Amino acid sequence: MLAADSWLVSDGRVRGLELHRERFLDAVRAADGPDDAGAFFDASVAALPRTGDHFPRVELDSAGLHLRLRSAPPRTRSVVLWTSPVDPRRVPEWKGPDIARLALLRQRAIANGADEAVLLDADGAILDGATSAVLWWLGDTLVLPPPTSPRVRSVTARTISVLAGALGVDVLEAPTEPESLDGREVWVVNALHGARLATSWVGGPALAAEPGRLDSWRRRLDALRRPLP
Numbered sequence: 001m002l003a004a005d006s007w008l009v010s011d012g013r014v015r016g017l018e019l020h021r022e023r024f025l026d027a028v029r030a031a032d033g034p035d036d037a038g039a040f041f042d043a044s045v046a047a048l049p050r051t052g053d054h055f056p057r058v059e060l061d062s063a064g065l066h067l068r069l070r071s072a073p074p075r076t077r078s079v080v081l082w083t084s085p086v087d088p089r090r091v092p093e094w095k096g097p098d099i100a101r102l103a104l105l106r107q108r109a110i111a112n113g114a115d116e117a118v119l120l121d122a123d124g125a126i127l128d129g130a131t132s133a134v135l136w137w138l139g140d141t142l143v144l145p146p147p148t149s150p151r152v153r154s155v156t157a158r159t160i161s162v163l164a165g166a167l168g169v170d171v172l173e174a175p176t177e178p179e180s181l182d183g184r185e186v187w188v189v190n191a192l193h194g195a196r197l198a199t200s201w202v203g204g205p206a207l208a209a210e211p212g213r214l215d216s217w218r219r220r221l222d223a224l225r226r227p228l229p
Contacts, residue, residue, distance in 0.1 A: 003027035004096035006057040007155070007191045008072055012050035013225040019155040020191070024058055027094040033060045040065045045228060055192055060096065072192065077214070079188045081134075081201040082114035083178060087127070089119070092150040102130040114202045116188055118178070121149065125175035132190035133157035134198075136181055137210070141170040149175075156189040156221075163220060181205045185213065194221045 005024035007014055021041050028037040037060070044058050044067040053072035059065070084105055091097040102117075109117040109130065117130040126134050126145055133154035135144045142164045144157060164171050182205040186198035197214045198207055 001059055001061050001096045001099055002031040003033060003060040003094060004057055004099060006055055009048055009054045009056065009228065010072070010225065011052065012048075012228050014228055015221065015225045016155045016159050016191070017045070017226070017228070019158060023095065023153055023155065027096055028060050028065075030094055031060060031096075034065065037065060040067075048228060050228065075193050076115075077193070077196055077218070078199045079116050079196045080114040081116055081118050081129075081186070081188070081198050081204065082109040082112045083201070083204055084108070084117040084119055084130070087119050087121075089150075092128075093152065095152045106130045112202055118201075119151075120178070121175075123175065124177045125149075126178060127151050128154075129188055129190075132188045132193075132196075135160070135187050135189065136176070137185040137187075137213075138172065141172050143172045143174055143176065146173050146175055154189065156191055156194065159221065159224065160189060160195065160217070163224075178204045181207065183208050185209045187214070194218055 003024060005020050007017065007020045024041060025037050041058060048054065048056055055070045055072040057068040057070060059068060088101040088105055089098045105117045116132060118134060119127045121127050127149050128134065128151040135142060135157060144161060161171050186207050187195050188198055189195045195214060195217050197209055201207060
């Protein structure tokens with residue numbers, strides 16, 4: 001697969017659709033894909049069901065552009081993390097080329113008693129999750145990996161960061177190793193689940209949480225859903 005993007009549609013409502021469109025078109029251009037990707041994306045959105053919960057994926061492969069209609073899998077609000085000993089990604093900045101490799105990595109996480117694998121850079125700092133972005137709280141400050149980190153631009157992480165700024169919450173981008181997160185609140189975020197609380201980290205730091213914070217932010221994210229065009 002050369003490029004892909006997916007998002008949650010719940011009863012015809014979606015969050016951050018324009019950001020998903022922008023990210024997909026950027027990935028298609030990076031893969032030297034067809035010029036009609038924008039029209040394809042818009043036609044795909046028009047074809048989506050307006051009732052029920054769905055998790056569609058638009059794709060570019062060697063045969064062209066495709067829409068994959070999928071029912072949304074069960075969503076959760078918590079997650080157990082596991083540190084991957086390797087980074088299997090070949091094209092870390094774009095969603096699509098590494099989907100199969102990252103799916104295998106997530107299976108390794110499950111085999112180790114976790115739900116999500118966390119990727120580290122050569123210095124041991126957090127980069128990304130196999131299927132999600134990782135962010136954390138330093139007191140009342142929201143922290144993300146540096147923008148120069150090689151990773152997919154998470155629509156949900158970007159949305160949370162912008163929302164935090166609008167609410168007057170300090171946002172910091174800094175390299176951080178897992179061991180420095182002992183006693184901290186860690187979130188794992190993506191388009192399917194929104195924000196999830198990391199309740200434990202296999203072989204990693206002992207995590208904590210401020211009561212009520214995750215729920216309030218999940219409500220804020222839900223409030224950003226808009227009807228499909």
